[in-house]
Amino acid sequence: xxxxxxxxxxxxxxxxxxxxxxxxxxxxxxxxxxxxxxxxxxxxxxxxxxxxxxxxxxxxxxxxxxxxxxxxxxxxxxxxxxxxxxxxxxxxxxxxxxxxxxxxxxxxxxxxxxxxxxxxxxxxxxxxxxxxxxxxxxxxxxxxxxxxxxxxxxxxxxxxxxxxxxxxxxxxxxxxxxxxxxxxxxxxxxxxxxxxxxxxxxxxxxxxxxxxxxxxxxxxxxxxxxxxxxxxxxxxxxxxxxxxxxxxxxxxxxxxxxxxxxxxxxxxxxxxxxxxxxxxxxxxxxxxxxxxxxxxxxxxxxxxxxxxxxxxxxxxxxxxxxxxxxxxxxxxxxxxxxxxxxxxxxxxxxxxxxxxxxxxxxxxxxxxxxxxxxxxxxxxxxxxxxxxxxxxxxxxxxxxxxxxxxxxxxxxxxxxxxxxxxxxxxxxxxxxxxxxxxxxxxxxxxxxxxxxxxxxxxxxxxxxxxxxxxxxxxxxxxxxxxxxxxxxxxxxxxxxxxxxxxxxxxxxxxxxxxxxxxxxxxxxxxxxxxxxxxxxxxxxxxxxxxxxxxxxxxxxxxxxxxxxxxxxxxxxxxxxxxxxxxxxxxxxxxx
Amino acid sequence: xxxxxxxxxxxxxxxxxxxxxxxxxxxxxxxxxxxxxxxxxxxxxxxxxxxxxxxxxxxxxxxxxxxxxxxxxxxxxxxxxxxxxxxxxxxxxxxxxxxxxxxxxxxxxxxxxxxxxxxxxxxxxxxxxxxxxxxxxxxxxxxxxxxxxxx
Numbered sequence: 001x002x003x004x005x006x007x008x009x010x011x012x013x014x015x016x017x018x019x020x021x022x023x024x025x026x027x028x029x030x031x032x033x034x035x036x037x038x039x040x041x042x043x044x045x046x047x048x049x050x051x052x053x054x055x056x057x058x059x060x061x062x063x064x065x066x067x068x069x070x071x072x073x074x075x076x077x078x079x080x081x082x083x084x085x086x087x088x089x090x091x092x093x094x095x096x097x098x099x100x101x102x103x104x105x106x107x108x109x110x111x112x113x114x115x116x117x118x119x120x121x122x123x124x125x126x127x128x129x130x131x132x133x134x135x136x137x138x139x140x141x142x143x144x145x146x147x148x149x150x151x152x153x154x155x156x157x158x159x160x161x162x163x164x165x166x167x168x169x170x171x172x173x174x175x176x177x178x179x180x181x182x183x184x185x186x187x188x189x190x191x192x193x194x195x196x197x198x199x200x201x202x203x204x205x206x207x208x209x210x211x212x213x214x215x216x217x218x219x220x221x222x223x224x225x226x227x228x229x230x231x232x233x234x235x236x237x238x239x240x241x242x243x244x245x246x247x248x249x250x251x252x253x254x255x256x257x258x259x260x261x262x263x264x265x266x267x268x269x270x271x272x273x274x275x276x277x278x279x280x281x282x283x284x285x286x287x288x289x290x291x292x293x294x295x296x297x298x299x300x301x302x303x304x305x306x307x308x309x310x311x312x313x314x315x316x317x318x319x320x321x322x323x324x325x326x327x328x329x330x331x332x333x334x335x336x337x338x339x340x341x342x343x344x345x346x347x348x349x350x351x352x353x354x355x356x357x358x359x360x361x362x363x364x365x366x367x368x369x370x371x372x373x374x375x376x377x378x379x380x381x382x383x384x385x386x387x388x389x390x391x392x393x394x395x396x397x398x399x400x401x402x403x404x405x406x407x408x409x410x411x412x413x414x415x416x417x418x419x420x421x422x423x424x425x426x427x428x429x430x431x432x433x434x435x436x437x438x439x440x441x442x443x444x445x446x447x448x449x450x451x452x453x454x455x456x457x458x459x460x461x462x463x464x465x466x467x468x469x470x471x472x473x474x475x476x477x478x479x480x481x482x483x484x485x486x487x488x489x490x491x492x493x494x495x496x497x498x499x500x501x502x503x504x505x506x507x508x509x510x511x512x513x514x515x516x517x518x519x520x521x522x523x524x525x526x527x528x529x530x531x532x533x534x535x536x537x538x539x540x541x542x543x544x545x546x547x548x549x550x551x552x553x554x555x556x557x558x559x560x561x562x563x564x565x566x567x568x569x570x571x572x573x574x575x576x577x578x579x580x581x582x583x584x585x586x587x588x589x590x591x
Numbered sequence: 592x593x594x595x596x597x598x599x600x601x602x603x604x605x606x607x608x609x610x611x612x613x614x615x616x617x618x619x620x621x622x623x624x625x626x627x628x629x630x631x632x633x634x635x636x637x638x639x640x641x642x643x644x645x646x647x648x649x650x651x652x653x654x655x656x657x658x659x660x661x662x663x664x665x666x667x668x669x670x671x672x673x674x675x676x677x678x679x680x681x682x683x684x685x686x687x688x689x690x691x692x693x694x695x696x697x698x699x700x701x702x703x704x705x706x707x708x709x710x711x712x713x714x715x716x717x718x719x720x721x722x723x724x725x726x727x728x729x730x731x732x733x734x735x736x737x738x739x740x741x742x
Contacts, residue, residue: 379683379738419741441742448741520742523682526626537626538633539737540682
């Protein structure tokens with residue numbers, strides 16, 4: 001043995017008294033490759049908190065967590081992904097799948113800390129030195145794990161469609177529906193945005209799996225109008241869809257329609273729940289629109305005897321008398337209504353509550369009353385001359401078209417307004433062979449109508465005249481009317497508010513029309529509520545609590561009459577909510 | 592029409608608010624159903640509040656109102672034609688009448704301010720005009736939200 005080997009163990013003892021030698025980083029200045037998969041970065045403003053990254057992570061390294069300063073809103077769950085680097089394997093599947101494209105990886109790979117808890121953080125929320133890193137892994141241009149393009153819907157061409165009232169949208173085939181359903185990542189962000197909180201991922205999954213009975217059952221849990229809503233819903237869900245943050249949103253509305261179209265009415269009973277045994281309680285519903293019939297359906301399911309009082313000769317309310325059949329064919333609406341009727345709901349037509357019967361009589365004869373009378377009265381143009389006989393009410397024109405009446409619009413028609421009633425009136429007039437101008441006070445971008453409806457109306461031949469403030473209507477002396485408007489410019493008068501149309505001095509335009517259809521807005525018809533009824537009304541709306549209950553404990557109200565959304569799905573949701581509340585006051589559990 | 596003192600100006604303004612109360616009360620008398628009456632009752636209460644506010648200012652001897660005028664949204668331009676809505680008046684009729692009344696008061700105070708010789712009186716009228724413009728904007732905004740939603 002060498003003498004050094006004997007001395008060496010004693011020699012190392014001197015090291016025990018020296019300051020240990022360490023480096024802050026084991027490796028200095030060795031940056032990751034430009035596309036290295038380092039620590040995550042996230043654009044928290046672009047991220048919608050859909051959780052697709054969480055779902056795909058095979059190591060369960062990602063959790064969606066609430067973060068300060070973000071709350072759930074339409075299309076954003078308010079959650080953000082938190083990454084646990086004790087689990088992450090840096091595979092970057094989360095980056096590749098991210099629908100919004102907000103998630104990426106920096107090329108930073110060194111992070112030293114004695115506290116193991118810090119290696120779990122929320123990228124883009126918890127500040128890190130690599131935030132905003134230019135280098136690192138990003139999803140390659142054009143590379144998508146998800147299919148971002150919607151399966152096209154077969155439709156009639158515009159030229160063909162405008163010739164008749166045939167339904168424009170033909171509906172998906174099974175193969176198309178399943179392919180479209182496959183695009184859904186089941187994040188559920190859409191559920192919160194739907195006024196009725198439909199189980200959208202659930203029924204889309206049912207389409208994917210070909211289980212339409214389950215799909216139909218899920219639809220009816222919160223919406224007894226799947227045929228109608230599958231065609232005309234305002235689809236807040238699609239605006240919220242996470243896939244829409246980076247591509248076409250999933251065609252949720254069309255998938256709903258697909259389910260309802262595929263199941264025959266005679267087979268509905270196989271999937272849907274039966275009504276509970278009769279409670280002996282009676283409920284009156286005023287108005288057979290979507291809101292009233294929704295309440296009727298859920299009340300009937302709970303075992304109550306429901307009678308619906310409707311002034312018109314057919315049920316459906318604005319779904320029938322306000323939406324043309326090329327968007328919602330009557331047989332589809334009838335299928336929804338017939339199923340509701342099949343539960344024993346009685347609809348009395350030609351019953352104008354207020355005249356016969358009085359609301360007081362309903363309160364006397366029934367245990368509870370639900371008011372869902374909508375907004376049936378069109379407001380006037382509110383300019384001099386608006387009582388000219390050629391100035392027509394848009395709602396009345398649409399109702400006359402539903403009844404198959406001769407509209408007598410003439411050749412040239414102006415439709416005044418920018419909402420869905422205006423678009424429907426314009427497209428109805430086009431189908432009656434008219435030349436149509438849509439005259440709107442603001443810009444196309446400000447129009448409250450569904451953008452799809454605006455596009456369709458223009459594609460079918462309507463001319464949009466923007467920034468036109470109506471001034472007056474004059475008699476043209478030849479059976480028509482002259483419509484006079486002032487061209488306007490949009491002026492930002494108050495910061496943070498939308499621009500206001502201001503007339504351009506001297507820019508007055510006069511056009512002669514055979515008919516001028518006013519579609520600027522609709523109001524309620526509340527003459528049926530008397531002071532003696534005691535229902536508190538404020539600004540022409542019954543005052544209700546969140547369940548729809550008015551100041552009279554047994555009288556409830558909802559739908560367009562009360563809510564701000566003024567669309568079918570909100571009315572349906574109101575009806576469902578009120579039905580549960582009514583059930584509770586009648587001794588039920590309300591579920 | 593000349594107003595020599597601050598008190599006279601305020602008295603005039605209070606008189607106009609009370610006239611507005613009478614106007615809505617008269618409309619309420621011809622209202623055909625409860626919803627119209629409740630809307631008009633709300634407006635009566637509002638005008639009474641304005642009158643009470645002016646009474647308090649008169650007692651204090653100062654007008655605590657901003658002279659800056661609110662934006663004219665341009666809705667309900669049909670000022671002259673809506674003095675007396677019909678018995679079956681809609682919300683549109685009531686709001687148009689209300690906005691028109693406030694617009695007329697705004698214009699009147701503006702004119703009186705321009706005609707006033709005394710700077711103090713002018714300022715008081717300007718402040719009253721500013722207040723009326725805000726009332727007009729309130730009704731116009733309501734009109735835009737509740738009536739002309741699609742316009």
